[in-house]
Amino acid sequence: MFPQKFAVAGGTGNLGPTIVEALIDANFEVIILSRSSFHNVDPRAKLQVVDYAFLESLTAALTGQDAVVNVLPSKIIPVEIHFQLIEAAHKAGVKRFLPSEYGCDTSHPPTAKLPIYCDDKVAVVKRLKEISEQESTFTFTPIVTGLFFDWGIEKNFIVNLVGPLSPIYNGGDTLFSTSTLSGIGRAVVGVREHSKETNNRHVYIASTTLTQNQLIEWAEKSDQLQREFVHTADLEEQAYKALKQTPPDAETSMLNLIRCAIFDPRYRSAFSKVDNELLGVPVLPKSEIVEILQQYV
Numbered sequence: 001m002f003p004q005k006f007a008v009a010g011g012t013g014n015l016g017p018t019i020v021e022a023l024i025d026a027n028f029e030v031i032i033l034s035r036s037s038f039h040n041v042d043p044r045a046k047l048q049v050v051d052y053a054f055l056e057s058l059t060a061a062l063t064g065q066d067a068v069v070n071v072l073p074s075k076i077i078p079v080e081i082h083f084q085l086i087e088a089a090h091k092a093g094v095k096r097f098l099p100s101e102y103g104c105d106t107s108h109p110p111t112a113k114l115p116i117y118c119d120d121k122v123a124v125v126k127r128l129k130e131i132s133e134q135e136s137t138f139t140f141t142p143i144v145t146g147l148f149f150d151w152g153i154e155k156n157f158i159v160n161l162v163g164p165l166s167p168i169y170n171g172g173d174t175l176f177s178t179s180t181l182s183g184i185g186r187a188v189v190g191v192r193e194h195s196k197e198t199n200n201r202h203v204y205i206a207s208t209t210l211t212q213n214q215l216i217e218w219a220e221k222s223d224q225l226q227r228e229f230v231h232t233a234d235l236e237e238q239a240y241k242a243l244k245q246t247p248p249d250a251e252t253s254m255l256n257l258i259r260c261a262i263f264d265p266r267y268r269s270a271f272s273k274v275d276n277e278l279l280g281v282p283v284l285p286k287s288e289i290v291e292i293l294q295q296y297v
């Protein structure tokens with residue numbers, strides 16, 4: 001069965017390089033689709049310059065590939081680019097498509113209805129379902145990961161450990177699921193290794209499920225951080241107001257709704273069932289979480 005060929009679209013961004021590395025380490029052949037030849041990429045991968053506007057050349061680039069991992073950004077680029085990549089993969093005879101999911105649980109109906117997701121990640125999965133129902137050789141697997149853990153700590157998005165002020169959502173005791181970039185890379189490999197069990201369904205992973213208050217305590221910052229208490233219900237109200245403005249303030253709306261989806265249990269912030277064991281994604285012990293925190297405080 002090995003080696004198998006993967007095309008990683010957007011493999012040069014925040015998440016992509018870790019996925020590329022995990023695939024190559026697992027003996028898969030990888031081409032990275034990119035708009036430019038000027039990226040520094042893993043020398044074991046091939047960089048293929050593409051123009052996402054042209055279906056035929058995109059299809060040619062994907063011909064001979066077994067799987068496509070889409071790691072292009074969501075929402076900040078037109079959803080039509082995601083549809084075009086699906087169309088090209090389908091035409092090229094690709095067997096498995098992993099859409100650019102990698103976040104909150106959009107399979108949960110209240111989350112799926114949020115404007116950041118409904119006409120973007122959710123519409124993409126709907127399109128994948130339609131094609132796979134028409135053609136059984138075309139299959140798909142969205143990976144739900146929660147917030148990126150190490151990336152989110154580095155960017156002070158989960159909690160601002162460098163202070164002095166950190167937003168604390170709904171009191172800070174809400175459990176939320178979160179995954180490291182390397183855990184996500186491992187999950188992509190796991191999907192290919194367990195292609196039957198992951199056929200045409202969402203899979204869920206979490207490197208850990210914890211709270212903001214736990215993180216602050218484990219980073220030994222309890223006495224030093226000033227807390228800005230934020231209610232996600234207020235964020236949500238502001239998000240919808242921002243959308244109704246003329247012109248709409250899409251950025252405020254998007255950021256607020258993402259924070260709601262991450263920290264509000266109504267949007268299933270903590271996953272009740274995960275596929276870590278199937279996919280070989282480790283759950284981090286406290287000591288490893290503390291190690292990651294220490295890199296950024």
Ligand SMILES: NC(=O)c1ccc[n+]([C@@H]2O[C@H](COP(=O)([O-])OP(=O)(O)OC[C@H]3O[C@@H](n4cnc5c(N)ncnc54)[C@H](OP(=O)(O)O)[C@@H]3O)[C@@H](O)[C@H]2O)c1
Binds near residue numbers: 016
């Ligand atoms: N859960 C989380 O915490 C979290 C955080 C961030 C992102 N995400 C999700 O992870 C996925 C990947 O996000 P990311 O942050 O890794 O992406 P990114 O770094 O913003 O972009 C990935 C690559 O996409 C290409 N790209 C950028 N703009 C483009 C455009 N307009 N048209 C075509 N290609 C474009 C670029 O590659 P080239 O220059 O090589 O073409 C870029 O390096 C998305 O689904 C995103 O929603 C989740």
